[in-house]
Amino acid sequence: QVQLxxxxxxxxxxxxxxxxxxxxxxxxxxxxxxxxxRQAPGKDRELVAVISVSGRNTHYTDSVEGRFTISRDIxxxxxxxxxxxxxPEDTAVYYCAATLILERDSTPIIGYDYWGQGTQVTVSx
Numbered sequence: 194q195v196q197l198x199x200x201x202x203x204x205x206x207x208x209x210x211x212x213x214x215x216x217x218x219x220x221x222x223x224x225x226x227x228x229x230x231r232q233a234p235g236k237d238r239e240l241v242a243v244i245s246v247s248g249r250n251t252h253y254t255d256s257v258e259g260r261f262t263i264s265r266d267i268x269x270x271x272x273x274x275x276x277x278x279x280x281p282e283d284t285a286v287y288y289c290a291a292t293l294i295l296e297r298d299s300t301p302i303i304g305y306d307y308w309g310q311g312t313q314v315t316v317s318x
Contacts, residue, residue: 202312215289231285252300
């Protein structure tokens with residue numbers, strides 16, 4: 194079983210950058226696709242970005258395409274979400290998630306089994 198701890202959120206101004214981290218423990222996260230979700234007040238949780246087991250493939254929701262980058266460091270058992278050109282509408286609690294998957298190049302959008310506790314990102318205008 195994988196335990197995830199996400200961090201790196203904060204209060205920033207529009208146009209600023211933040212990098213979120215997701216540290217995995219309990220076992221290596223080799224074999225797990227990793228993702229970031231977010232949930233704004235009064236809204237459903239939405240998928241932000243996914244990275245495949247291999248790291249070769251990524252998927253982003255349209256609203257963050259070109260501004261956010263998901264990555265993973267196998268040696269550090271950590272996934273990251275680099276967020277640039279932040280907008281007030283990016284304000285939300287961000288959660289990292291993991292799912293064990295056989296297809297190394299797949300970027301699943303559902304079926305995540307393990308979740309971090311969430312980190313708040315607030316972007317002021």
